[in-house]
Amino acid sequence: MTTPQLIMWFAIGALGLIGSALFSGLETGIYTLNRIRLHVLAHAGQPNATVLQRLIHHPNRLLGTLLFGNNIANYMASVAITALLADAGRTDAQIVVINAVILTPLLFVFGEVLPKDLFRSHTDTATYPFARPLFVTQRLLTWTGLLPLVDGFTALLNRIIGTRAGFGRTLHPRRVVTELFRESAGQGLISDYQSDMIDRVLQHTHMRVADVMIPWNQVVTLRTGQPLQSITDLAARVTHSRIPALDAHGTFQGVVDVIDALLKDADPAIPIDSLIQPVPTIQHDHPLPDALDTLQQKQAPMAIVMRDHHPAGLVTLKDLVEPIIGDIEIW
Incomplete structure (x- = not known):
């Protein structure tokens, strides 16, 4: 074997070993890739992230590309070492033994174990640079007909056994976001508390004011015209610092601040009417996020919940923030 031929076979063997390591590492790297970071980078127009997101969108073809590439690389390394051993005068039996004793462990350690561990530990930094080479490899395998052939066999097998690939199913965007954040919590990028809060925020959007309000029949109220002394009598029995005030016909007029009333230096016999403050009203079927926005815009600590033009609750x-952050013992 001439010197150029030796160089060629050494190069083929080295490329095979490197290729095996890359495809094995990429297989682990892509499946441990943080999807939230990928979506953010792709949305920002980062080229490698855009390519990776396109590849991951078709997981069957991506897996086929990785497996084909890995097997081709292993075959290149095996053929190259066999050719070099044959040129060194080794017999066929010796070549088989050397392949089994040296090549197989070599490929297993340097072509499988180490690259998988490396890409798993540094997936976000090691995976992105190889997005375009992986895309080119997938194109080449498609043009040669290998990937379409595998897709055809897969579709035929699924039809025969009566199953459908689950990769193509469409998930609700809210479910996708939930799964992405859970994945980040599993990787330690966000805490369990943050993950739980995100879950509550997503569930929060389905809730209505009627789900968290205090029913009107449980609300302590005042009547216009009552003296300030009546607030002193009620202060020990209410849990809120503001009490709704109704007129003689039961129509809601506003709320009275208990603390302001107790601190006010005035005749206890005068009516409470001068202390009544307006508060916003919210429909019972209002979504919780919209109700929270309303109170923030009005800078109001509470609202009266209305149903069919009548008070339904408070x-x-x-009440609005506890579904997000959990129970608040002191308020």
Whole structure:
């Protein structure tokens, strides 16, 4: 074997070993890739992230590309070493033994174990640079007909056994976001508390004010014309610092701040009417996020919940934020 031929076979063997390591590492790297970071980078127009997102969108073809590439690389390394051993005068039996004793462990350690561990530990930094080479490899395998052939056999097998590939199913965007954040929590990028809060925020959007309000029959109220002394009598029995006030016909007029009333230096016999403050009203079927926005815009600590033009309950900021951050013992 001439010197150029030796160089060629050494190059083929080296490329095979490197290729085996890359395809094995990429297989692990892509499946451990943080999807939130990928979506953010792709949305920002980062080229490698855009290519990776396109590849991941077709997982069957991506897996086929990785497996084909890995097997081709292993075959290149095996053929190259066999050719070099044959040129060194080794017999066929010796070549088989050397392949089994040296080549197989070599490929297993340097072509499988180490690259998989490397890409798993540094997936976000090691995977992105190889997005375009992987895309080119997939194109080449498509043009040669290998990937379409595998896709055809897969579709035929699924039809025969009566199953459908689950990769193509469409998930609700809210479900996708939930799964992405759970994945980030599993990788330690966000805490369990943050993950739980995100879950509650997503569930929060389905809830209505009627789900968290205090029913009107449980609300302590005042009547216009009552003296300030009546607030002192009620202060020990209410859990809210503001009490709704109704007129003689039961029509809602506003709320009275208990603390302001107790601190006010005035005749206890005068009516409470001068202390009545307006508060917003919210429909019972209002979504919780919209209700929270309303209270924030109005800078109001509570609102009266209405149903068919009649009070149905009372809701406070505490009632609206607890579904997100959990129970608040002190308010």
